[in-house]
Amino acid sequence: MAQPAYISISCLPLPTFIEGGYATFHAGDHHPNRNNLQYFILMFMIKGKLFISEDDNDYTVEPGEMFVLLPMHHHYSWHAVTEDTGYYWLHFYVSGHWQQQATLVPMRSAIKVPTLHHYTPTETLYLAKHAKMQHPDRLVQMTEQIFKNSSATKEYGFWQAQQLFIDVLQEVQVQSQQDSAMVQLSGQIQRYLRDHFDEKITNTTLSQEFHFHPNYLIRTLKATTGLTPTEFLRQYRMEEASKRLLNTNMLETEIAEAIGFQNIYYFSTVFKQYTGLSPSQYRQANTRRIKADKEGLK
Structure with a gap:
């Protein structure tokens, strides 16, 4: 695993889940080459290995690991997949401040927050860019429920998916x-x-x-x-x-x-x-x- 990197995200406003799914690749396949996606991509690796680059930095993501791709950065394969590979992916949007550094960097709110009726000691979400999942089974279960809720025809499914997505972020956050x-x-x-x-x-x-x-x-x-x-x-x-x-x-x-x-x-x-x-x-x-x-x- 490369040198540790952390993504610090202002949580006011909260990150918003957009869409997600389960990606499958076979030997010889490549991850899509793109550089204009406006969302973060949170990935939970289930099987195989993914050889992916971000701005000329090469990563190998293995089963049981999570990985985060940044919005509006260049993502592509640095090597073809060598075996059947699968992972869950979640796109989420952040309208506040964020940055990726080698250390945790507190981020201030992007909106003015009253101090009289609002109390929170910190407004920053910290995510490891590439790390082992601590509770993979629970994350898989929560992720599948997010997909189920987000595709429900009932209008409250959207809100259930958003609430559960925040739970996922809390599950994987670093402090x-x-x-x-x-x-x-x-x-x-x-x-x-x-x-x-x-x-x-x-x-x-x-x-x-x-x-x-x-x-x-x-x-x-x-x-x-x-x-x-x-x-x-x-x-x-x-x-x-x-x-x-x-x-x-x-x-x-x-x-x-x-x-x-x-x-x-x-x-x-x-x-x-x-x-x-x-x-x-x-x-x-x-x-x-x-x-x-x-x-x-x-």
Whole structure:
């Protein structure tokens, strides 16, 4: 097996299963030569050997192994199949960020994710490009069920196939000890910021709380969420302010103090930078919209 390579995929939005099947080749056959397929190809080798190249890198995929081909890359056979060969293949589409490297690389979300109502310590799926399947029988069973669901005439078969495909990705995902530690620390930082968002929090505060240098804490949160602690805290506070402006009769000064701002003018400035409206404009505009929506339902 060649030098290990890993594919890091942003999971917001989630990868989408497109189609799949079981490919059979006989001695002398070649894998199709193509370079314009827009999907990832996840392969589970069942029998025989597949001699396949991707951008001049040669691989031999054997029974019990999984392999991933990248979208919009050149795929072709570097040697004809020498025996009856078969494997399951699944095409899936990724609209977010991804890259292939020799190490695991955290990927940020391709869409803006609220911090107030969304909690996940990591948004990256890691796949080994070429590896042994840990539970081949279970993967085969799940894959065949995906095909069965996706071809069902009932409309909910599509959703069942998508749900099961995510289960397959979870089954084959990779997570190193180092990444696990980073993910756990990121989750702890996020939870601390959520629980203490109304307090004064500095890099020194976090360093004393978690016993790491501030720069390491900043890198950890940035790598897993795309935000520094300061950015995460500000976004969370602005989302909390937005909720209170719409759902309570609290004065702006009361809201500012409740979410950790001592200066109402600074709060208003930050809120306008975040939403494009002052707190009062935001409350008025959204109150009118909500009222109009309710009247439209009458």
